[in-house]
Amino acid sequence: MNKPKIVVLGAGYAGLTATRKLAQKLSPEEAEIVLINRHNYHYEATWLHEVAAGTINHNQARYMISDVVNPKRVRLIYDTVVEVKTEDQRVVLENSEVEYDYLVFALGFVTNTFGIKGMEDNAFFIQDIDSARVIREHIEYKFAQYSSGESTDDSDLTVLVGGGGFTGIEFVGELAEKIPELCKKYDIPRNKARIINVEAAPSILPVFEEDLVAYAKKSLEDRGVEFRIGAAISECTEEGFIVGEDNELIKAGTSVWTGGVMGSPVLEKSGFEVFRGKVNVDADLRLPGSENVFIIGDCSWTMDKETGKPYPPTGQLATQEGAHVAENIKNALYGLPLTDFVFDDKGTVASLGISDGIGNIFNGVKLQGKPAAAMKKVVDDRTLLVVGGPKALLKKGKYRPF
Numbered sequence: 001m002n003k004p005k006i007v008v009l010g011a012g013y014a015g016l017t018a019t020r021k022l023a024q025k026l027s028p029e030e031a032e033i034v035l036i037n038r039h040n041y042h043y044e045a046t047w048l049h050e051v052a053a054g055t056i057n058h059n060q061a062r063y064m065i066s067d068v069v070n071p072k073r074v075r076l077i078y079d080t081v082v083e084v085k086t087e088d089q090r091v092v093l094e095n096s097e098v099e100y101d102y103l104v105f106a107l108g109f110v111t112n113t114f115g116i117k118g119m120e121d122n123a124f125f126i127q128d129i130d131s132a133r134v135i136r137e138h139i140e141y142k143f144a145q146y147s148s149g150e151s152t153d154d155s156d157l158t159v160l161v162g163g164g165g166f167t168g169i170e171f172v173g174e175l176a177e178k179i180p181e182l183c184k185k186y187d188i189p190r191n192k193a194r195i196i197n198v199e200a201a202p203s204i205l206p207v208f209e210e211d212l213v214a215y216a217k218k219s220l221e222d223r224g225v226e227f228r229i230g231a232a233i234s235e236c237t238e239e240g241f242i243v244g245e246d247n248e249l250i251k252a253g254t255s256v257w258t259g260g261v262m263g264s265p266v267l268e269k270s271g272f273e274v275f276r277g278k279v280n281v282d283a284d285l286r287l288p289g290s291e292n293v294f295i296i297g298d299c300s301w302t303m304d305k306e307t308g309k310p311y312p313p314t315g316q317l318a319t320q321e322g323a324h325v326a327e328n329i330k331n332a333l334y335g336l337p338l339t340d341f342v343f344d345d346k347g348t349v350a351s352l353g354i355s356d357g358i359g360n361i362f363n364g365v366k367l368q369g370k371p372a373a374a375m376k377k378v379v380d381d382r383t384l385l386v387v388g389g390p391k392a393l394l395k396k397g398k399y400r401p402f
């Protein structure tokens, strides 16, 4: 009899965890495992704001998949997924096609501009290694042009960040470290370079309590970050953002949009029913009405039965879902019932640059300043260990003291 074939799409937190757990739980005689990813590396999506600001090198935020997954056990295919054809259990890739018995769909997030005019064409996005790298290079290019006299427009030294959520605030925190460095490198007075965060809502960082948000805002302002809170962006032009009711143009050399994400466009292309950019999955993480397709990580909404609301999409959630899917696929192969996913929330920590941060851990313990920054490094290292194993931690860990 043919072995069942399990195909995992995406080697992010969700897909890589699912693959490694499947390889641990199932012998080669029990199932064939295939992992498909666009690149031959996994990247730490939660570190991309550091890559974009240039406070870490992009190579620190990625590792080779073949270093943490045994290619003799798991067939690795580096290609782009175009579409899933559930009716004949087939995945269409740019360069080939693959059939499956079980499918784990874990293609992650893309930036959502909510249709804001000009955003797609004129703003940079933080969504993978290449897009983050381009931002770092662009900011530095603008400083170099100004320094050489090629540009005399002070607004070329402004970095404008749309969105005061997790990504936007962590990014301006890194910029508060990097911009003074660039000013020194290019002999530019620090007061000429601006970092401006624009947020339409009445507050930044909605996931944290008021006192932590106030701490974060003051800490960033003290280091030169300017906030435009309650200012909706109506358009992004080549020159910058148009904000507020009086259509003020805030000019910048670099405009970055971090205001929203949604699941992979492959979901819709495959005909899955999508709500606010993601699929509402069953409690056991399966696509509704499907026996053998699981959708996890940033591509799905998973309901918290206690609150009746979906869990916020995070790397932590994606990793736990990856492990749960592996267990459920094993159950399915053994003819056992599938179990419902329950999120074990270990807390949230946001960095505000290299040695500052805020956090809420272990159900209500609040952290700010250096302890939060240290905790963030612990979280980052733990993720390396859980998702990639000891090799990933040893090669890319942030355990060096700051």
Ligand SMILES: Cc1cc2nc3c(=O)[nH]c(=O)nc-3n(C[C@H](O)[C@H](O)[C@H](O)COP(=O)(O)OP(=O)(O)OC[C@H]3O[C@@H](n4cnc5c(N)ncnc54)[C@H](O)[C@@H]3O)c2cc1C
Pocket: 009, 010, 011, 012, 013, 014, 015, 036, 037, 038, 039, 041, 042, 043, 045, 046, 047, 048, 049, 079, 080, 081, 082, 106, 107, 108, 109, 126, 127, 128, 166, 167, 170, 264, 266, 296, 297, 298, 299, 313, 314, 315, 316, 317, 318, 349, 350
């Ligand atoms: C700057 C930033 C900071 C963040 N900070 C935190 C944090 O502190 N804590 C936290 O918990 N969460 C954080 N998040 C959110 C977290 O990164 C996401 O929730 C998480 O990455 C989702 O994991 P995933 O496995 O679903 O998808 P991803 O990490 O997006 O992985 C998807 C994988 O699929 C691949 N892929 C995508 N499309 C295709 C295709 N068509 N074909 C082939 N391969 C494809 C990608 O290359 C990637 O390898 C942050 C996000 C950002 C951007």
